Amino acid sequence: MLDTLNQIEQSALTEIAAADAEALDTWKSTYLGNKGKLKAAMAGLKDVPKEDKPAVGKRLNEVKQALEAAHKARRAALGGSGNGGVAGPKLDMTEPGLIESHALGRRHIIMRVRDELVEVFARMGFEVAQGPELEDDAHNFIRLNIPPEHPAREPIDNFYVDNPAKVDTPRMMRSQTSTVQIRVLDDAVANGSGPPVKVVSPGRVYRPDTVDATHSFMFHQIEGLYVDRGVTMADLKTTLFQFARAYFGEDAEIRLRPSFFPFTEPSAEFDMKIQLRPDQPPQWVELGGCGMVDPAVLTGCGIDPEEWTGFAFGFGIERIAMGRYSIPDIRMLFENDVRFLEQL
Ligand code: DAH
Numbered sequence: 229m230l231d232t233l234n235q236i237e238q239s240a241l242t243e244i245a246a247a248d249a250e251a252l253d254t255w256k257s258t259y260l261g262n263k264g265k266l267k268a269a270m271a272g273l274k275d276v277p278k279e280d281k282p283a284v285g286k287r288l289n290e291v292k293q294a295l296e297a298a299h300k301a302r303r304a305a306l307g308g309s310g311n312g313g314v315a316g317p318k319l320d321m322t323e324p325g326l327i328e329s330h331a332l333g334r335r336h337i338i339m340r341v342r343d344e345l346v347e348v349f350a351r352m353g354f355e356v357a358q359g360p361e362l363e364d365d366a367h368n369f370i371r372l373n374i375p376p377e378h379p380a381r382e383p384i385d386n387f388y389v390d391n392p393a394k395v396d397t398p399r400m401m402r403s404q405t406s407t408v409q410i411r412v413l414d415d416a417v418a419n420g421s422g423p424p425v426k427v428v429s430p431g432r433v434y435r436p437d438t439v440d441a442t443h444s445f446m447f448h449q450i451e452g453l454y455v456d457r458g459v460t461m462a463d464l465k466t467t468l469f470q471f472a473r474a475y476f477g478e479d480a481e482i483r484l485r486p487s488f489f490p491f492t493e494p495s496a497e498f499d500m501k502i503q504l505r506p507d508q509p510p511q512w513v514e515l516g517g518c519g520m521v522d523p524a525v526l527t528g529c530g531i532d533p534e535e536w537t538g539f540a541f542g543f544g545i546e547r548i549a550m551g552r553y554s555i556p557d558i559r560m561l562f563e564n565d566v567r568f569l570e571q572l
Pocket residue numbers: 403404405406451452489491492495516517518519520539540541542543
């Protein structure tokens with residue numbers, strides 16, 4: 229009898245260790261149920277010799293308690309009852325989550341600056357225009373009045389997709405957003421609306437420059453174009469000054485330096501006094517070029533330069549971001565080290 233009890237206890241404890249919720253129910257009726265093994269053993273007690281009864285009875289009780297305890301423990305381990313019969317931990321959907329913070333993604337600093345710039349210009353009445361990154365040299369050079377012999381057209385300084393020696397209008401990755409000036413003017417003429425046009429166009433440009441602290445083979449520019457009757461250089465300067473104050477603050481200082489671009493006449497370089505490093509005084513930084521749209525560009529688009537005049541500008545977005553956020557090296561903007569980006 230004692231051997232039987234030992235066997236029952238042993239097999240019961242072995243089986244229960246591996247039981248899932250369903251097996252646990254079966255286990256309970258097998259061992260502890262009314263027709264279970266323990267009840268059967270109890271029924272056999274009456275046949276045990278009288279002098280052995282106390283010891284056997286005591287052992288019976290021990291085994292019963294051991295099995296009941298094992299059942300309770302196993303049920304708790306499986307998540308208890310009252311879980312809709314589903315195994316696993318009880319879920320309280322109203323409990324706050326255990327994970328304290330989810331790292332939320334956000335837009336890259338260049339995209340944020342781009343949108344901020346567009347926003348500032350939108351308040352001054354500029355609409356947003358888009359042009360393709362895969363361009364051709366007609367839009368990138370010829371129609372911007374950049375002649376064939378101009379050094380900017382050298383194959384070594386551009387990402388040509390077609391061989392310029394073999395193809396008439398070779399495709400290329402645009403090297404400047406000024407291409408969009410042509411596309412916008414063409415569209416305006418083609419759809420019959422014509423000038424006035426007042427647009428900004430942000431986007432990527434590509435140049436095979438060696439990467440260093442201030443250069444990259446891909447960067448972003450924002451182009452501006454305003455063509456209307458009676459637009460003058462004073463309008464250009466006012467617009468740039470208003471932009472600088474709106475974006476960099478009331479004390480923003482700007483200056484225009486005479487320069488040359490084939491598609492503007494006169495042309496200027498646009499500088500702003502900004503602090504590039506927290507430990508250095510503000511310095512003049514060139515943000516881009518600007519000028520009055522060259523009459524040859526307007527004529528090429530079918531627009532009469534006697535009636536319409538315009539100004540244009542093109543800035544480097546990275547430059548502006550670096551100035552605004554005191555970022556000393558352009559590479560930091562492209563390495564995408566989250567520890568850096570999180571600080572912006
Ligand atoms: N496209 C010129 C560049 O990438 C910048 C520029 C100069 C744009 C003068 C203009 C402009 O619109 O009028 O260097």
